[in-house]
Amino acid sequence: xxxxxxxxxxxxxxxxxxxxxxxxxxxxxxxxxxxxxxxxxxxxxxxxxxxxxxxxxxxxxxxxxxxxxxxxxxxxxxxxxxxxxxxxxxxxxxxxxxxxxxxxxxxxxxxxxxxxxxxxxxxxxxxxxxxxxxxxxxxxxxxxxxxxxxxxxxxxxxxxxxxxxxxxxxxxxxxxxxxxxxxxxxxxxxxxxxxxxxxxxxxxxxxxxx
Ligand SMILES: [Zn+2]
Numbered sequence: 001x002x003x004x005x006x007x008x009x010x011x012x013x014x015x016x017x018x019x020x021x022x023x024x025x026x027x028x029x030x031x032x033x034x035x036x037x038x039x040x041x042x043x044x045x046x047x048x049x050x051x052x053x054x055x056x057x058x059x060x061x062x063x064x065x066x067x068x069x070x071x072x073x074x075x076x077x078x079x080x081x082x083x084x085x086x087x088x089x090x091x092x093x094x095x096x097x098x099x100x101x102x103x104x105x106x107x108x109x110x111x112x113x114x115x116x117x118x119x120x121x122x123x124x125x126x127x128x129x130x131x132x133x134x135x136x137x138x139x140x141x142x143x144x145x146x147x148x149x150x151x152x153x154x155x156x157x158x159x160x161x162x163x164x165x166x167x168x169x170x171x172x173x174x175x176x177x178x179x180x181x182x183x184x185x186x187x188x189x190x191x192x193x194x195x196x197x198x199x200x201x202x203x204x205x206x207x208x209x210x
Contacts, residue, residue, distance in 0.1 A: 105163030
């Protein structure tokens with residue numbers, strides 16, 4: 001395995017490549033607090049701008065990761081295991097790019113190796129690195145699947161996300177019980193209905209969506 005370390009990381013102490021200082025960001029938060037009709041100087045809100053930018057740093061930590069880097073290390077000594085690998089129910093927290101409110105749910109990631117496998121924790125890291133950005137569920141699904149397909153080149157990849165969108169639950173059409181499911185399939189999952197069916201059965205997602 002070659003370890004190319006050509007990644008140019010603009011490792012600034014601020015969030016990713018942001019040119020905005022903490023003080024400037026806090027001023028923006030104060031502006032929003034005023035916008036909703038609150039008093040920025042009342043005691044309970046004094047530390048809120050600082051807390052908000054700390055929280056945002058965490059929510060959007062994915063910008064400083066290169067998700068594909070998590071996929072660089074692979075393993076070949078797996079006794080020729082070339083069957084389905086499914087990591088299911090990976091907790092997912094993201095934010096919709098239209099309203100900047102959370103969408104949360106589960107990611108199910110499956111692949112069929114072609115001689116090489118991934119460390120299982122790396123899959124969750126890839127999910128996180130893409131999720132902790134401003135996102136659209138469809139795009140997030142494709143990014144995870146494409147990264148694994150490109151970097152590992154397995155016989156197939158399937159990524160299924162099932163999420164609740166706060167923007168849909170508590171504003172707009174207000175459908176708190178609704179789930180949005182998206183999937184992106186590559187290789188055997190795309191081309192072979194039996195493989196696809198095996199996956200859906202394993203995930204308990206047969207004809208009756210569960
Ligand atoms: Zn939204």
